[in-house]
Amino acid sequence: MKHCLPMLLAAALLAAALPLKAQAGAAPAAAPKLNAEFDINYFKLPAGVYFGECVGVAVDSHGDIYVANRGKHPLMEFHPDGSFMRFVGEGLDVFDEPHSVAIDAADDIWYVDAGSNLVVELDPQTRLKMVLGKKPEAWTWETHVVEHGPVGPDDFYQPTGVAFAADGSTFVTDGYGNSRVAHFGADGKFLQEWGWRGAAPGQFNTPHGLVIAADGTLYVADRGNRRIQVFTPQGKLVKIIDGVGAPWALCITRGPNQVIWSADGVAGRFYKLDLSGRVLGEFGAAGHGLGEFGWTHGIACPTAGVIYAAEELNYRVQKITVGGSDPGTADRGDHPSGESQ
Secondary structure, three states, X not given: OOOOHHHHHHHHHHHHOOOOOOOOOOOOOOOOEEEEEEEOOOOEOOOOOOOOOEEEEEXXXXXXXXXXXXXXXXXXXXXXXXXXXXXXXXXXOOOOOEEEEEEOOOOOEEEEEOOOOEEEEEOOOOOEEEEEEOOOOHHHHHOOOOOOXXXXXXXXXXEEEEEEOOOOOEEEEEOOOOOEEEEEOOOOOEEEEEOOEOOOOOOEOOEEEEEEOOOOOEEEEEHHHOEEEEEOOOOOEEEEXXXXXXXXXXXXXXXXXXXXXXXXXXXXXXXXXXXXXOEEEEEOEEOOOOOEEOOEEEEEEEEOOEEEEEEOOOOEEEEEEEEEEOOOOOOOXXXXXXXXX
């Protein structure tokens, strides 16, 4: 018996040191299936203009909607009713492989390009304010000056997403190559980083985006590891949320009763989560028809009941209006009150 004590002690210490997942217990109840209505014709493009692969979508404080796509006009803005407003950033030498778009508290427009390795800030008048990162230079590869990806914490290697803290600082998921989270001050100066490629807690396999709750907690879409990892602003791992497929995209609502939506791009599935990681409901399937989704690459949720979903394969953005659960499914009464912001 005394030979077993060290092993039992080690197991107890390991369990105590892992506040990351729910420990052994009853399996959670199945989440209710949510009703939803879909509109694939919500956005009205000018004559002769088309979306390419739609990869990002964001909404500003006025309800205007921004779409990042891999077509001839990579960044467009629409009125709240879906009518076309303007092209954004035309002539700006940053567009290579559009990946996402985000709007900060000042309604500045942030564009992330995984090909040019840049994160770019424009003001609401579309004037260039800040550029983070450095474009690859073909001649440096040809002359073997640079053999691999960018070096140094200020540089990105195929970044994927950006989110903003209350103090004005910026967090970037740096994404396909570096598999890390990088933190920059409001002045653009590098502050800290964490994570590297792997499957262990705190490691990432393609961090594909992130959102920040009102209390500063970060939720990172760890797509390749099929989980959401939750961190403090200092990079301390708080918990791991799984059971939501492979999270390609996250969004978080404004206001006091925040809700997170997570989209599994390949499966076409959407999951509604509270901030503790409980799944409150789900809907969606893969496909090309109305209410089906082809690689949901970016989502925006101005309220808990409205989602805009940018689809990479279907070259479109669907507007989704989400209601309650289907009759006959187990609605546990988890839906937050005051969801409309």
